Amino acid sequence: MFIVVGVTGGIAAYKSVHLVRRFVKAGHDVHVIPTDDALRFVGPTTWEAISRNPVTTSVHDDVARVRHVSLGQSADLVVVAPATANFLAKTAAGLADDLLGTTLLATTAPVVVAPAMHTEMWQHPATRANIATLRDRGVHIVGPADGELTGGDSGPGRMTEPDEIADIALTVLAPKDLAGVRVVVSAGGTREPLDPVRYIGNRSSGRQGIAVALAAADRGADVTLVVAHVETDAAALARRHPRIQTVEVGTATDLQSVVEAAAVGADVVVMAAAVSDYRVAAVSDTKLAKETDDGLTLELVQNPDILAGLAAARPEGQIIVGFAAETEPDRERLLERGRRKRERKGADLLVVNEVGWSRGFEQPDNAVAIIGQGGNVVAERRGSKREIADALWDVVVTARRSRNDRE
Numbered sequence: 001m002f003i004v005v006g007v008t009g010g011i012a013a014y015k016s017v018h019l020v021r022r023f024v025k026a027g028h029d030v031h032v033i034p035t036d037d038a039l040r041f042v043g044p045t046t047w048e049a050i051s052r053n054p055v056t057t058s059v060h061d062d063v064a065r066v067r068h069v070s071l072g073q074s075a076d077l078v079v080v081a082p083a084t085a086n087f088l089a090k091t092a093a094g095l096a097d098d099l100l101g102t103t104l105l106a107t108t109a110p111v112v113v114a115p116a117m118h119t120e121m122w123q124h125p126a127t128r129a130n131i132a133t134l135r136d137r138g139v140h141i142v143g144p145a146d147g148e149l150t151g152g153d154s155g156p157g158r159m160t161e162p163d164e165i166a167d168i169a170l171t172v173l174a175p176k177d178l179a180g181v182r183v184v185v186s187a188g189g190t191r192e193p194l195d196p197v198r199y200i201g202n203r204s205s206g207r208q209g210i211a212v213a214l215a216a217a218d219r220g221a222d223v224t225l226v227v228a229h230v231e232t233d234a235a236a237l238a239r240r241h242p243r244i245q246t247v248e249v250g251t252a253t254d255l256q257s258v259v260e261a262a263a264v265g266a267d268v269v270v271m272a273a274a275v276s277d278y279r280v281a282a283v284s285d286t287k288l289a290k291e292t293d294d295g296l297t298l299e300l301v302q303n304p305d306i307l308a309g310l311a312a313a314r315p316e317g318q319i320i321v322g323f324a325a326e327t328e329p330d331r332e333r334l335l336e337r338g339r340r341k342r343e344r345k346g347a348d349l350l351v352v353n354e355v356g357w358s359r360g361f362e363q364p365d366n367a368v369a370i371i372g373q374g375g376n377v378v379a380e381r382r383g384s385k386r387e388i389a390d391a392l393w394d395v396v397v398t399a400r401r402s403r404n405d406r407e
Contacts, residue, residue: 001028001173004071004107006080006100007047008087009037011150012116012159016081017042019162020050026170026387031071033057033100035087057099071099072106079169080104081142082116082159085127092130112140112169116159118149123156142168164237167211167386171218174390177397179220184266185213186259186273188230190252194298195284202274206230208323208353208366208385209272210238215389216268217243224262228255228273252276252303263310263318268396270321271307272351279303311346319399321392322347325355339375348373348399351392370395 003023007016013034023030032047032055039057047055072078080087080100087100091113096102104111113134121127122144135141143160159165187209191199206227213225214237223244227235228251238244247262249255252275263269278300288296307322314320324341328334334352342350354367366388372378372395381391 001076002074003028003030004075004078004103004109005030005032005051006078006083006103007032007034007038007042008080008082008084008100009035009040010082010084010116010159011041012082013038013041015159015162017046017050019079019081019165020047022162022166022384024051026383029053031075033071033103035098035100069102069106072103072109075103075107075109077169077173078104078107078109078111079114079165080111081114081162081165083113085115085117085121085124088113088115088127088130088134092133110140110172111138112142112165112172114142114160114165115144115157117144117157118151118153119155119157121157140168140172163384163386167214167384170386171214174215174218176220178216178393181216181221181268181400182266183213183216183221183223184226184259184262184269185209185216185223186226186228186255186271186275187213188228189274190228190250190255190276192251192276192279192303193283194280195286195288197287200276200278200280201229202276204229204274206235206273208388209270210235211385211389212270212272212392213238213244214241215386215393216270217241219393221268224266226255226258226262226273252279252306256304256306256309259306260310260313263314266318267400268319268321269310269314270323270392271310272323274323274325275306276303305345307347308345311348317403319349319396319403320347321349321351321396323351323353325353327355335369335371335377338369338371342371342375349378349392349395368392372399 005020007013020030030051031053032051036057044055096105142165145158145160146156147158148154188206189202189204191201193199213223217223225244225246228249239246247258249258281299281301311320322345338350338352350371352369366385367382368388369377370379379395381388
């Protein structure tokens with residue numbers, strides 16, 4: 001995909017280096033158009049090195065190719081981050097006194113804008129009117145966030161983080177091949193209490209499951225997202241999504257009851273949550289006191305196998321997807337463990353998720369293999385958790401089409 005990234009003159013320009021890198025790593029052809037003021041923060045050498053394409057700010061460069069028009073005509077997507085108050089005002093007025101301005105007037109591609117400025121500037125009536133004008137024209141506005149600003153100030157006006165901008169920007173072009181599909185997704189890590197203070201848990205942040213839910217909703221699905229102790233910032237975007245209903249749970253048995261009820265009317269169920277395999281036999285009503293140095297012995301009992309139960313009870317046509325977090329370093333043994341687990345659980349698809357001390361959990365990227373019927377590896381992917389989620393839904397959509405064709 002041909003992506004134009006516009007960068008205007010704000011301190012947040014340094015963050016857009018990561019945004020460009022994210023697009024490039026995903027395989028897109030990225031062309032950066034910085035304004036002259038933006039180059040005071042990040043120079044052209046950096047943009048050229050990261051984007052792997054030449055960078056200019058002038059409409060008078062490469063005149064033979066009519067660059068000031070051709071970039072806009074070629075673009076599949078235009079993203080401007082950061083977008084200053086001055087840029088918003090010029091764009092709302094249709095001004096085109098630099099290469100970024102002419103590109104925006106020459107393009108028919110979707111435009112995504114991520115504002116960044118001090119709170120007073122963001123809240124000024126002129127800026128609010130300019131934002132309203134751009135929205136009326138179909139421009140997608142991302143943020144700004146509420147947080148720390150330059151000069152020690154804090155409040156609304158902080159540029160949304162690059163990964164979130166990238167995720168939202170790419171969803172603008174997402175296929176709507178899940179329109180009308182009812183989806184249930186679990187995310188996060190369950191916790192099994194020992195007493196009112198302590199619990200048995202795991203390191204899952206819920207980011208992968210939330211990415212799965214967001215990707216489904218962006219492709220048109222109606223999603224019930226069941227979250228167990230996820231990171232607050234990871235869940236915020238899902239809670240704001242109009243096609244996602246979020247339900248919070250705590251323990252494995254809590255998650256089981258909510259997911260099983262939601263699955264009754266679902267077309268697809270994705271169990272991405274890290275569910276505790278065991279719980280204590282008896283939870284203490286008071287804090288377990290350390291009175292001696294003899295240690296502590298806990299009696300554990302198995303939690304129900306939620307994935308296997310869902311697979312056994314699924315209605316005709318429903319697709320069940322499981323996740324398996326594994327630390328096996330050998331690829332063939334890893335895949336064989338996944339094949340056995342998929343067969344044992346009865347899932348249609350099993351996403352084998354490579355984890356470790358510094359892989360999978362609490363990391364922005366992930367690496368998975370998706371195992372289908374007969375033990376075949378139907379997809380493998382490394383990348384951001386959103387890219388993993390999109391790859392999973394590509395497989396699910398193909399599986400649904402194949403099933404419908406057979407019927």
